[in-house]
Structure formats: C-alpha cells, structure tokens
Amino acid sequence: MPLAYLPDLRLNYRIDGAAAGPAVVFTHALGLDLTIWDAVMPLLPGSLRLIRYDLRGHGGSDVPAPPYTMGALVRDAERLLDHLAVRDCVFVGLSIGGLVAQGLAVKRLDQVRALMLSGTAARIGIASQWQDRIAKVQAGGMAAIAEPTMQRWFSRRFRAAGLDAPWRDLLNRCNPQGYIGCAHAIAGSDFYQTTARLTLPTLALAGSEDGSTPPDLVRETADLILGSRFQLLRGVGHLPGIEAPEATAAALTGFLEAIGHV
Template sequence: MEMADLGDVRLHYRIDGDPDGAPVVFANSLGTDLRLWDKVLPLLPQGLKFIRYDKRGHGLSSMPKAPYAMGALVSDVEKLCDQLNIRDCVFVGLSIGGMIAQGLAVKRLDIVRALVLSNTGAKIGTKEMWQERIDAVNAGGIEPLADPVMERWFSKRFRETGELEAWRNMLVRQPAEGYAGCSAAIAGSDFYTPTSGLRLPALGIAGDQDGSTPPDLVRETIDLIPGARFHLIRGAGHLPCVENPEEYAEVLGGFLKEVGHV
C-alpha cells in the first residue's frame, strides 16, 4: 500500500500495469474506494500505467475536517500527479471523480491530455438536495441512506445478485464525515462554463439505468467539449464499470487507442 503525504492530507494510491507505460489516472465515485476499477483494469490494453487513489475522507486516505471544497479535491490529485511525475495522462473520472477530472483538466492541461467523463455532470443535483443528504448523514450515518443509494447505483438485475452486498458494505463503511465532506464539494460545484472552454479529446460514458447521473446529464456535459463522443451502456446503472466491465473496458480501450495512448 502506498501513501502520498500532500501536507494537509495523505492519499492512499495504487499503481498497476507497466511502470514505464503511458499513464491513465482513475478517480472514483462518492462512497467508493479505488477497488471500483478492479474488474476493468485487467481488460484494458497492455503496456499502460494505471494510477488509482482514494480521495480524501474515503478508503484508506486520511480525513481532514469536513466540509471540503471541490478545489481541494482537485488540488489533491494535482499534487499526487506532481509527486508521481504524471504528465500527459488520460484521466478517467466517474461521478464526483468526473467533476474532479473536469477541474483538473481546466487547471492543468500539462497533466491531462484526454478526458473520460463517466456517469457524471458539469453540475449534479442542487445545493438543497445535497444539504439534505449531508444533514441526514451527520445525524444518522450512511446506513439509513444505503438502500436508496443502491437503487440509484445499480440496475434491478444487479441488485438481485449476491455481489450487491459487497458494494453496500463498501458504501456504509466509508467515514460519514468524509462522505458528507465530499457531498458538500459536489453541492458547491458548477463546471458548465469552465468545461465548455476545454479543447481536448473527450469521451462520455453513461448507464441507461443510472438514477444518480442520468444519460441526458452525461450527454449534455460531454457535449460542452467540441468533438467529444458519447457512449451509452444499456442495462447498467451509475457504476457500469462494475455491472458491465467488458463493454466498459472495450469502449475505454478503444478511446485510448484513438487518442494514441496505446
């Protein structure tokens, strides 16, 4: 296990694949850790360097006092990339990870050469909605929210499998303060204007049964970037990399080849 000391936070990260390969950085969703990508990585093209990390307040990373600003989450991965000397990466962000991806691309085009925005938006929900969730988590923890979250995350078919329990457990075992802190970051973020100024290769991925970031939101966001393309994974919810890793890896791998990363 690797930990990067970034000053106000220590991030748990993991590097897989070819240590000398072209870098691909992954940022995961609210309430998950870097294991979100476990099924996809073995299916991607060989010769790449895969960097995953747990954002602040999640997984094995440290938990500064909440609430967090999106700028802090972007700075965290920016510092991690600088510390690991990551340049010209393809950055894959899912949900809040996709917002972090947009923020980093706007700030540091020397780090990000191409962007994958998965199950995310330039703006997700409303401040009022997120404040209600923050208040609920602060009052009673994550457990009372877990079943509704599973319905938004996964298709009915997947929810009938035994694997659902593992993802539910991952969610409820995240620190409540970290979950609430990152919820505050989402609540305060609107990337419509900054993302519309981006000029780089970009791919949007959505699940047609996503109850958190519906396909229309993902499409609207990715369409802000001229020349970007969009792919819909049918029969999958908010985490298509879990429900259909084969199709997810095929689409992501194709994009990596298209942009000359492989």
C-alpha cells in the same frame, strides 16, 4: 498500498501495469474507494501505467474535517500527479471524480491530455439534495442513505441478484465525515462555464439505468466539450466498471487507441 505524503494530507493510491507506460488515472464515486476498478484493471492493455487513488475522506486516504471544496479535491489530484511525475495522462473521472477531472483539465493541461467522463456532469444535482443527504448521514450514519443509493446506482437486474451487497457494505464502511466533506464539495460545484472551454479529446460514458446521472445529463455535459464523443451502455447503472467491466474496458481501450494513447 503506498501513500503520497502531501504537505497537509496523505492520499492512498495504487499503480498497476507498466511502470513507464502512458498513464491512465482513475477516480471513484462518493462513498466508495479505488477497489471499484478491480475488475477493469486486468482487461486493459498491459502497456499502460494504471493509477488509482482514494479521494480525501475515503478508503486509505486521510479524513480531514469537513466541509471540503471541489477546489481542494482538484488540488489533491494535481499534487498527486506531480508527486508521481505524471504528465499527459488520460484521466477517468467517475461521478464526483468527473467533477475533479473537469476542474483538473481546466487547470493543468500539462497533466491531462484526454478525459473519460463516466456517470458525471458539469453540475450534479442541486444544493438542497446534498444538504438533505448530509443531514441524514449526520443523524443516522451511512446506513441512513445506503438503500436509496443502491437504487440510484445499480440496475434492477443487478440488485435483484444481490450483486450490490458488497458495494453496500463498502458504502456503509465509508467514514461519514469524508462523505459529508465531499458532499459539500459536490453541492458547491457548477462547471458549466469552465467545462465549455475545454477542447481536449473526451469520451462521455453513460449507463442507461443510471439514477444518479441519467444519460441525458451526461450527454449534455459531453456536448459542452469540443471534440467529445458520447457512448451509452445499455442495462447498466451508475458504476459501469462494476456492472459491466468488460464493456467498460472495451470502451476505454477503444478510446485510448483512437487518440494514440496505446
């Protein structure tokens, strides 16, 4: 996969679909990488330019020394889209990526014409929760948080079938410094006031079994944005693109059609 060589950072990204089509940009959850969207990509309209990238500290991107700020993560996304000459994209912000999406939409409305916010919020958790997770990773590596993370992320049915195993493995392979850096960024983020100023089309997608960002939290964030709509996927956890790729692709495609992006 190609690398975007930014002045102080290399970001790993991948582009699928039509080279000159309307752009849709995808982010991933903390501790994972762009492969979480693998099952969704072939289900989306072929006319789209589908761009995925690894956050700093994750996947094939560089791992600067922690801590990171949310401003830095937003700036990474901004510079990547400038590097790729992307304007008027639909930005799919999942989990920590939803915070990036909100920050980027406030800063660069020329780059972002609409949002899909999935399993995210204007503020995710509280600082003490993130400090606790940071301390556990510092003491015991990624394995120290793997089991409770799987329980928060995936539905009981999905875990009972052992389908979370590849994603546990991916989490365990995450560079601890990258996880710690991004955890600091989440801990310091509160976008309630800035997100409430957004007026662009937004689809807020929530999983009924999400233990990280429960549906009421996602709906609360959607309610901040004028022109947003909320959709609940039943029986699905924090990562609908993994548990329910067909339903996720259908929700996104319907939204893109409604706003004239396809």
